[in-house]
Amino acid sequence: MVKHFRDLDVYQEAMSLVMRVFALSRDFPPDERFTLTDQIRRSCRSICANLAEAWRKRRYKAAFISKLNDAETEASETQVHLEIAFHHEYIDRETFEALDDACDKIISQIVKMIDQADRWIIKPSRNSRDSTR
Numbered sequence: 001m002v003k004h005f006r007d008l009d010v011y012q013e014a015m016s017l018v019m020r021v022f023a024l025s026r027d028f029p030p031d032e033r034f035t036l037t038d039q040i041r042r043s044c045r046s047i048c049a050n051l052a053e054a055w056r057k058r059r060y061k062a063a064f065i066s067k068l069n070d071a072e073t074e075a076s077e078t079q080v081h082l083e084i085a086f087h088h089e090y091i092d093r094e095t096f097e098a099l100d101d102a103c104d105k106i107i108s109q110i111v112k113m114i115d116q117a118d119r120w121i122i123k124p125s126r127n128s129r130d131s132t133r
Helices: 009-025 030-056 061-087 093-115 126-131
Strands: none
Touching: 009 030, 009 061, 009 093, 030 061, 030 093, 061 093
């Protein structure tokens, strides 16, 4: 049973991605520090942050889905930055493909959560509705 956003498989996968991207980006050229390095680190961190925010917005289906969409978008952005790093030969093909696949897996998990949003939404209990009258 998932009781916290850190229990979500997708969050754990995203955090693993963050740690791998941070380790790899240490070796990017110094002139990329404020461009590609910063961008790829921010986008992959944002996947985790948006998943955590989505978890806290489960009372409101539209807000929950919106934050999941943001997480999905950040994962796609991370893929673009990884591809740029690959084309600039900052990472090799094997590393790029592994990280790109990790992003695809995260994206598919997020899409599944969006498609099954009703499963994740916190529904008000009957007692809480009665007590507001």
